[in-house]
Every structure is written in structure tokens, then in C-alpha cells.
Amino acid sequence: MQKDNSNRTKDNKKVLNISLVVAVLMVGFGFALVPLYDIICDITGLNGKTGVMAASDVKEQDVGHTVTVQFDGTVNSNLPWSFRPKQFSMEVIPGKLYSTEYIAKNISEEDVTGQAVPSVAPNEASIYFSKTECFCFTEQLLTSGEEKQMPVTFIVSSDLPKDIEVLTLSYTFFNKNRMTTAQQAEGNAKHEKI
Amino acid sequence: MSHDITHDEASHGHDHDHKPKGFVKRWLMTTNHKDIGTLYLIFAFAMFILGGAMAMIIRLELFQPGLQFVEPDFFNQMTTMHALIMVFGAVMPAFVGLANWMIPLMIGAPDMALPRMNNWSFWILPFAFTLLASTLFMEGGAPAGGWTMYPPLVLQGGHNVAYLVFAVHLMGISSIMGAINVIATIMNMRAPNVGYLNMPLFVWTWLITAFLLIAVMPVLAGAVTMLLTDRYFDTSFFNAAGGGDPVLFQHIFWFFGHPEVYIMILPAFGVVSEIIPTFARKPLFGYVSMVYATAAIAFLSFIVWAHHMFSVGMPLGGELYFMYATMMIAVPTGVKIFNWVATMWRGSMTFETPMLFSLAFVILFTIGGFSGVMMALAPVDLQYHDTYFIVAHFHYVLVTGAVFGIIAGVYYWIPKWSGHMYNERLGKIHFWWSTISVNVLFFPQHFLGLAGMPRRIPDYSTQFAEFNMWSSIGGFAFGLAQVFFIYVVWKTVRGGEKATAQVWDGAKGLEWTVPSPAPHHTFEEFGPVDLDKMAHGKDH
Numbered sequence: 001m002q003k004d005n006s007n008r009t010k011d012n013k014k015v016l017n018i019s020l021v022v023a024v025l026m027v028g029f030g031f032a033l034v035p036l037y038d039i040i041c042d043i044t045g046l047n048g049k050t051g052v053m054a055a056s057d058v059k060e061q062d063v064g065h066t067v068t069v070q071f072d073g074t075v076n077s078n079l080p081w082s083f084r085p086k087q088f089s090m091e092v093i094p095g096k097l098y099s100t101e102y103i104a105k106n107i108s109e110e111d112v113t114g115q116a117v118p119s120v121a122p123n124e125a126s127i128y129f130s131k132t133e134c135f136c137f138t139e140q141l142l143t144s145g146e147e148k149q150m151p152v153t154f155i156v157s158s159d160l161p162k163d164i165e166v167l168t169l170s171y172t173f174f175n176k177n178r179m180t181t182a183q184q185a186e187g188n189a190k191h192e193k194i
Numbered sequence: 195m196s197h198d199i200t201h202d203e204a205s206h207g208h209d210h211d212h213k214p215k216g217f218v219k220r221w222l223m224t225t226n227h228k229d230i231g232t233l234y235l236i237f238a239f240a241m242f243i244l245g246g247a248m249a250m251i252i253r254l255e256l257f258q259p260g261l262q263f264v265e266p267d268f269f270n271q272m273t274t275m276h277a278l279i280m281v282f283g284a285v286m287p288a289f290v291g292l293a294n295w296m297i298p299l300m301i302g303a304p305d306m307a308l309p310r311m312n313n314w315s316f317w318i319l320p321f322a323f324t325l326l327a328s329t330l331f332m333e334g335g336a337p338a339g340g341w342t343m344y345p346p347l348v349l350q351g352g353h354n355v356a357y358l359v360f361a362v363h364l365m366g367i368s369s370i371m372g373a374i375n376v377i378a379t380i381m382n383m384r385a386p387n388v389g390y391l392n393m394p395l396f397v398w399t400w401l402i403t404a405f406l407l408i409a410v411m412p413v414l415a416g417a418v419t420m421l422l423t424d425r426y427f428d429t430s431f432f433n434a435a436g437g438g439d440p441v442l443f444q445h446i447f448w449f450f451g452h453p454e455v456y457i458m459i460l461p462a463f464g465v466v467s468e469i470i471p472t473f474a475r476k477p478l479f480g481y482v483s484m485v486y487a488t489a490a491i492a493f494l495s496f497i498v499w500a501h502h503m504f505s506v507g508m509p510l511g512g513e514l515y516f517m518y519a520t521m522m523i524a525v526p527t528g529v530k531i532f533n534w535v536a537t538m539w540r541g542s543m544t545f546e547t548p549m550l551f552s553l554a555f556v557i558l559f560t561i562g563g564f565s566g567v568m569m570a571l572a573p574v575d576l577q578y579h580d581t582y583f584i585v586a587h588f589h590y591v592l593v594t595g596a597v598f599g600i601i602a603g604v605y606y607w608i609p610k611w612s613g614h615m616y617n618e619r620l621g622k623i624h625f626w627w628s629t630i631s632v633n634v635l636f637f638p639q640h641f642l643g644l645a646g647m648p649r650r651i652p653d654y655s656t657q658f659a660e661f662n663m664w665s666s667i668g669g670f671a672f673g674l675a676q677v678f679f680i681y682v683v684w685k686t687v688r689g690g691e692k693a694t695a696q697v698w699d700g701a702k703g704l705e706w707t708v709p710s711p712a713p714h715h716t717f718e719e720f721g722p723v724d725l726d727k728m729a730h731g732k733d734h
Contacts, residue, residue, distance in 0.1 A: 008382050012307040015378040023370050023412045030416025030446055034431060037442045044509060076435065117434050124509045174435030 046123055066091045067156060072170040073102055079175040080108035081142065086149070095158035097132065102150045102171065106142035113141045113176040116150075121168045128157040129167060139176050213714050222317070225309035227294045228712060232611070233316050234291030235604075239680070241283030241323065242597075246673050248276040253635075253669035255652050256662050269652035270338035275330070277341030278358075281458065282365045283323050285592065288600045289461040290315075290372045293400050296607060297376065299705040299716060300394045302385030302723040307378035315371035322364035329354040340650060342447060343418065345432040345440050349425045359422040366411040373407035376400055385704075387722040391485075392730050394703055395478065398485050399464030402492045406453045406460075409496075414450040417443060441506055448499035456495045459559075459591060460488060462599025463530060466552045468703070469606050470534050471729060473549035474541030475700035480533040481730050487526035487533075494523045504572045505579040513572040520570035524563065531560055546698075547621030551602035554629050555595060562590030565640065580650075583643025589636045594629075601628075601679070608686055609693035613711030616686040624682055627675040634668030702729035 041049055069092050071085035086101040106112055116136035120126035131137075135150035142148060156167065214220045224230055251272050255263050264272070294312065298305055306312045329336040334352030337343070349355060380393070380401045393401075420431040420443070430436025432443045471478045478484065501520045504513060534556050543549070565587040569575050578584060609615050638661035647658045654662065693710040707727050708716045717723075725731035 008307070011382040012378045015381055016308060016311075016374055019370075019374040019377060019408055023374075023408055026409055026412035027416045030413040030449075031420075033413075033446050033449070034420075034442065037439070037445060041439075046509070046512075115435060117437075121507070122509075123507055172434065176435075 044124070044127070049119065049126060065162075066093055067160065067164065068092075068166045069098075069154075069156065070166065070168040071100060071102070072168055073173070074170070075114075075173045076175060079114055079173050080110075080112065081106055081114060081173060083171070083173050092156055094128075094156045094160050097153060097155050099133075099151055099153045102135065102152065103147065104140065104142060104150055104173070105147040106144055109144050111141065111143045113139050114173045115139045115176050116171045116173045119170050119172075121170065122164065125160060125164045125167050128160040129169065130155050130157065136171060223313070225305070225313050226714060227298050227306045227309070227312065228611075228714065230306075230312050230316050231291045231293075231295030234287050234294060237316070237319060238284050238288035238291055238600075241279050241287070242676070243680075244327075245276050245279035245284055246676060248272045248279070249669065250673050252276065253666040256654070257666040258663070259654050259656050259659050261653055264652070266652045267335065267338055270340075270650060271330070271336040273650050274337050274340055275326070278326065278337075279323070280592075281341065281454075282362075283319075285458045285596050285600070286365075286369060287319060289400075289403070289458070289596075290369070292396075292461065292465065292600070292603050292607075293372075293376055295611065296705060297379055297397055297400060298383065299610075299708065299712060300397050300703055301380065301383065301388050302704050302717045303379055303383035304715065304718050304720075305383075306375050307383050308375050311371050312375050315368045315375065318364050318368040318371075322361045322368065325357050325364070326361035329357045332357075342451070343421060343443075344447075345421060345424065345443050348421065355425050356422065359418045362418045363415055366415045369407050370411050373404035373411075376404040377408075380404075385717065385721070385723040387725060388728070391482065392725060392728055394464075394729060395467035395481070395484055395488075396461070396464035399460040399467070399488050402488050403457050403460045406457050406492055406495065410450040410453040410457075413446060414454075417446040417450065420446075441503075444503050444506060445500070448502045449496075451502065452499045453492070453495040455588075455591070456491055458596045459599075460491070462555065462596045463488065465599045465603040465606070466534065466555050467530075469548045469552040469602055470537050470556075472606075472698050472701040473546060473552075474538045474543050476537055476541040477702075477729060478533070479536035479539075480529070483529055484533055487529040490526040491523060494519065494526070498523065501570055501572075501575070504575045517570055517572045521567060524567050527563055531556060531563075542700075546605075546618065547616070547625055548602045548606035550622065550625045550629075551598050551605065554625070555598045555602060558590055558594035558598070558629075558633075562587055562595055565590065578643060580648055581643035582639040582647045582649055585649050586636050586639035586643060589639070593636070594632055598628075604683070606698075607705070608683065609697045610705060610708075610710050610712055612687045613693055614686050614688075614690035615693050615697075616682060617690060620678075620682045620685070624675060624679050627678065628672060631668045631671035631675055635665055635672050636668070638662075638665050638668075702727065704728060 040046060068089055070089045071087065073083045073085050075081050075083045081104055083102065083104045086103055090098065090100060092098050104114070116134075118131070118134070118136050120129045131152055131154045133151065133153040135152060140148070140150065152169075154169070214224070221229065221233065224233070249272075251264060252269065255261070255269055294306060297303070326336075332352070332354060334354060337348060337354050337358045338351055339348035343358070348358075380397060384393070420429070423429040424431050424433055424438075430438040432438050432440045434440065467478055467484060498516060498520045500508060500512065501516045504516070508516075545553075565583065569578055569584060569587060605616060605621055642658055642661050642665075645658065647654055647662075695709050696706050697710060698706075704717075704723055704727055705712075707724070
């Protein structure tokens with residue numbers, strides 16, 4: 001009986017150790033989901049983040065076929081700005097460069113820096129939507145009462161699946177003054193990619 | 195067991211167990227699986243009453259349209275805290291309590307494998323829930339963003355976030371330690387001739403549940419840690435302005451959350467699989483298929499999480515995948531339900547209280563399962579999402595499922611724990627009172643949800659008034675029925691007809707070979723047990 005009990009103790013310790021290692025690994029797995037999610041989103045466009053394409057990448061134009069691009073702009077509740085697209089929708093030919101503008105106005109008494117975060121719906125269209133120039137690439141400073149036209153130049157890839165006829169480009173403006181330097185740095189690093 | 199010959203018969207009765215004397219030594223420092231099981235069950239019951247009281251406030255406010263009794267923010271605190279307390283404080287600890295009490299008795303083990311850790315995993319819980327409940331008295335109140343803790347909403351509620359996160363960490367540590375203990379006990383502590391396929395189904399379902407716990411509780415801990423650092427340490431995991439994505443939280447949360455719902459139901463499957471054969475006086479139909487079905491459900495639970503997020507936006511392929519994968523779970527679940535029905539088929543059935551609760555479980559859990567399959571349909575889900583339909587669904591599977599399973603288990607095993615039979619008449623009153631009221635409470639919520647009443651809102655349009663009033667009346671009645679349950683349990687513990695060792699004439703299993711009440715120490719001699727006494731013995 002003594003022997004059996006000491007065996008049990010040894011086995012129990014083994015199960016304990018293995019299980020603890022698994023539990024710790026699963027905490028790691030939880031954190032690993034963060035970069036994994038970014039990768040999956042890059043491939044699938046799952047979270048509406050737009051694709052990357054330079055103006056020189058423009059190859060063929062899909063003439064005779066147009067899609068509708070709708071524009072949408074909102075401000076986060078922390079940002080005392082008004083923000084709206086100049087035109088609400090546009091018929092575009094896939095493969096061709098287009099430009100449009102958003103109008104932002106600081107309606108507060110203070111100078112405020114904002115950062116726009118873009119998103120494209122439907123999600124599966126987002127990897128076919130690229131901005132070659134955008135006010136969202138950098139932070140924007142508006143002095144009190146200042147109004148500014150903010151241009152965006154974009155291209156819808158001719159590879160866009162034919163069943164997608166309407167795309168929506170949406171921006172949300174966030175208040176940079178309300179963010180700490182660490183958040184700003186992290187945000188800048190990520191926004192350069194989108 | 196060392197018998198002291200000088201003991202006279204009178205003092206023998208209680209002292210022969212060598213229970214430690216004094217409250218601190220007996221309960222605070224206990225390493226005995228039966229005492230810790232009792233502590234878990236008492237704690238779970240207290241939390242059940244606390245969470246239930248919050249549900250009463252919710253139903254009171256929803257009794258009539260308009261705002262009558264509480265402020266909207268307090269209402270949201272109630273829905274959030276009700277869920278957190280019921281999930282982590284009542285249902286999960288109650289099952290761990292049943293596991294502590296019954297698993298060693300069912301497999302012929304002297305105690306849990308890691309008794310000191312067992313003590314620790316219980317005594318963490320009161321601290322976790324003190325942390326959580328203390329937020330009710332703070333400036334800004336308790337968390338009010340829903341138990342799913344979605345950012346950015348949950349981060350906007352003041353400093354209760356920190357308390358919530360640390361409480362979840364403690365609950366997680368407690369559940370993981372409890373799960374490790376269950377696994378080590380089942381793998382190493384079985385009597386030498388008890389094989390895996392001799393084990394009662396309650397032991398099997400708990401083994402699989404324990405693996406789920408170890409796999410997903412750490413993921414939840416990681417997710418809430420990210421919430422904490424987003425709130426206090428300037429990270430941007432879920433902050434869009436900083437390049438993060440709030441939807442990421444939902445993916446991580448439901449990667450935990452979906453296995454979690456099976457963590458709360460698999461042990462109830464186990465309890466019911468013990469009770470139905472006893473009162474049908476037939477062996478469980480399809481024992482091995484029950485084991486495989488449980489394992490299949492556990493596996494599938496990891497690959498269906500995004501069906502909680504259809505309305506968030508997902509590519510069509512993703513919606514189709516998660517829809518079909520979710521519906522597939524109905525297959526192993528159906529295997530279990532048909533096996534229970536086949537067990538009863540042509541059995542010599544009697545309808546004592548545990549059997550009544552188990553029968554209600556089979557029928558009402560199946561209703562909850564059906565509404566679950568409805569929710570799995572992506573196009574339909576967009577309409578039902580965040581309405582009272584989902585509230586009705588998960589209360590059918592959790593109240594008439596998990597909670598009825600626990601209550602059935604308590605009636606089934608309380609003669610073994612206390613040495614007294616409960617009062618059958620009172621048990622039946624409790625059953626009918628609960629079963630009728632719980633249906634009055636939750637069934638109308640299906641219709642409310644289909645008609646579009648949103649969940650987590652303290653007010654509603656007048657068209658919903660009648661069903662809400664019924665639901666509230668059912669709610670108050672169900673709440674009172676559980677207060678009555680306290681009385682029934684209390685009466686049983688204090689006295690009543692003496693229970694025999696066998697208790698139920700159709701019952702099989704090693705727990706029925708030890709006297710009632712079960713002595714403080716059982717199966718101390720390492721050696722083979724009589725497999726004839728086990729339900730799944732020699733034929734495997």
C-alpha cells in the first residue's frame with residue numbers, strides 16, 4: 001500500500017505539472033490570437049481594413065463595369081469636430097484612380113489633433129480597396145474653428161468579385177489629445193500600414 | 195481504518211470518523227473532499243440566492259413598461275452582475291462541489307488527488323466574489339456593460355473594471371486548480387480494477403469538462419488582462435484609435451465563452467445519466483456512445499465560437515461554416531437525448547423527486563436545444579440577436595438544464611451526504627412549483643424576442659406588457675420556490691427518515707456501498723472494488 005500511495009503521489013505531481021504547463025500555454029495562446037487576428041484580417045479583410053496598392057500598381061481598367069462607392073464619416077464622442085464627406089457616393093470604374101474630399105471642422109474653443117481610422121464594408125471587399133493618398137495616413141491638427149478639406153485618393157481593384165456592387169468607405173475620427181503618448185506611438189505604427 | 199477499542203458505542207457514532215475539531219480546523223483548513231464538496235455547494239447556493247435576488251430586481255422593473263423602481267444604469271448593473279454571479283459563482287462551483295463529493299466515492303478513491311490545492315481552490319472563491327460584489331458599493335457602481343465585457347463599453351464604467359478583472363482572474367485560478375484536481379483524481383486515484391470504461395458517466399462528463407476548463411479559462415484570463423492594460427496601461431488591443439480592434443475581444447471572449455457553456459452543461463448530463471437508470475431500473479442505454487457524444491460535443495465547442503457574432507459582420511463563407519458547424523452539435527446532443535429516452539423505454543419507472551427533475555431536464559433542455567438550433571441559422575439570428583429570444587434560449591439550457599441537473603443531483607445524493615431521506619412530499623411540491631413557474635417565467639420570453647423586445651433594456655414598448663407581466667409573476671414564483679428549497683434541504687440535514695446505504699433500490703455505483711451518511715474517510719484501503727456494484731462493470 002505504501003508503494004501504491006507513493007506512485008499515486010508521483011503521478012499526481014506529473015498531472016499537475018503537465019496541466020499547469022498547458023494552462024500557461026493557453027494564456028499565451030490567448031495573447032497569440034492578437035497577431036494571428038491581424039494576419040487573418042490582412043488576408044481576408046475581415047475587420048474592414050483596406051488593402052495596400054501603390055499608384056504604379058494600376059494595371060488594367062475594367063471598362064464597362066462600374067461599382068458604387070459610398071462615403072461615410074463619423075466622429076468619436078470625445079472629439080468636438082464636425083466631419084462629413086463632400087459627396088456621399090460615386091460611380092467608379094475598377095482599376096481607375098479617383099479622388100474625393102471630406103470636410104472637417106473644429107467646433108470647439110481649443111486646437112485639437114485628430115486621427116481618422118478607415119474601414120470598408122462589406123469586409124470581403126476591403127482588400128480590393130486601396131488608398132494611395134489619405135488624410136488618415138497622418139494625424140490632423142485643426143485650430144479652434146478651423147475648417148479643412150481632406151482629400152483621399154483611392155482605387156478599387158479590377159479583381160473585385162463581380163457580385164459586389166456597392167462598397168462603403170467609412171472613417172471614424174478619434175481625438176489624439178485624449179490619448180497618451182504610448183497609445184499614439186502604437187497607433188501611428190499601425191496606421192502607417194493601413 | 196484504525197478503530198479505537200476503548201470507544202464506547204455512544205461516542206463511536208460521530209467520532210470514529212476522526213473529523214478535525216473546531217470550525218477553523220474542520221472547515222478553513224480542511225483537505226477532505228467531502229467537506230470541501232459541502233463548502234462548494236453551500237457557497238454556490240448562497241451565490242444562487244444572491245444572483246437570484248438580482249434577477250428579482252430585474253423582473254420587478256420589467257413588471258410594467260416605464261421606469262418604476264430602479265435607474266437604468268442600476269438595471270444594467272443587475273443584469274451584468276446576475277450573469278457573472280450565476281455563471282461563475284453558482285453553476286460552476288455547484289458542479290465542482292458535486293465533483294468533490296461524488297467522484298472519489300464513485301471510483302473508489304480515498305480523496306481528491308491534490309487535497310491541499312483543493313482547499314485553496316475553494317477558499318479563493320469567497321475573495322473573488324467579495325471583490326466583485328464590492329463594486330456595487332463603489333462610486334460609479336458595479337460593471338454594467340454585460341457579462342460578456344465587450345469593449346469599449348465595459349471600459350467606460352469607472353474603476354470597477356479593475357475589480358472585475360481581478361475577480362475573473364481569481365475565479366479562473368480557482369476553476370483551473372479544481373479542474374487539475376479532477377483530472378489527477380480520475381486518472382490516478384481510481385481503485386486498481388476500475389478502468390476508464392467502468393467509470394460512471396458523471397465521472398466521464400467531469401473529466402471532459404475539466405479538460406475544457408484548463409483549455410479555456412486561461413484564454414479568458416488573457417482577454418480580461420488585455421482589457422485591464424487597455425484601461426490602465428495605455429495599450430490598444432481593443433482600441434480602434436490606437437490601431438486595435440474591439441471585435442478582436444469578441445473573438446477571444448467567445449473562444450472561451452462557447453466551451454464555457456458546455457462546461458456548465460456537461461456535468462448536468464452526467465448527473466442525469468446517473469439518475470435516469472436508477473429510477474428506470476435499467477442500465478444506461480448506449481454507455482459508450484454517451485462517452486463519445488460527450489467528447490464530440492467538447493471538441494465541437496472549440497470550433498463554433500463565432501456563431502455568437504453573426505451580427506458583427508463576417509464573410510459569407512464564415513457565416514456558412516459557423517452555421518453548419520453549430521448545427522452539427524445537435525447530432526451528439528441528440529444521441530444523448532435518445533439514449534436517455536431509450537433507457538426509460540420499458541423500464542420499471544418510479545417518479546421520486548430526483549427523477550422528476552431529470553425528466554424535466556430532458557424535456558426542457560431539449561426545448562432550449564431547439565431554440566439554439568434556431569439561433570444557429572445565420573440569417574434568422576440577425577433578427578433574434580440580442581432580443582429576449584436569446585434570453586429565453588440560454589435560460590432554458592442553464593436554468594431548466596444546468597440548475598435542474600444540480601437540483602436533481604442534490605435530491606439524489608443528499609441521503610448519502612446527510613444520512614437522512616428528504617421529505618418526498620416537500621420534494622414533489624418543490625418540483626411542481628419550480629417547473630410550472632420556470633415555464634411561466636421563460637416561455638413567454640420566446641414570443642417577446644420574436645416580436646423584437648431587446649435584452650438588457652429596463653423599459654419596453656407597451657405591446658410587450660402582458661408577456662412581461664406573466665414572465666415577472668413566473669419569476670417571483672420561481673424565486674420563492676428556491677427559498678422553499680432551502681427549507682427542504684435544511685429539514686433534511688437536521689433530521690428525517692434514516693437513509694440506508696443503498697438509498698435507492700435501483701441505484702448502482704460504488705457511492706451506494708458506503709454507509710449513509712458517508713463516513714469522513716472512505717476507500718482508505720488501496721485495493722480492488724466489487725465491479726458488480728458498478729453500473730458499467732463486467733460487460734466492458
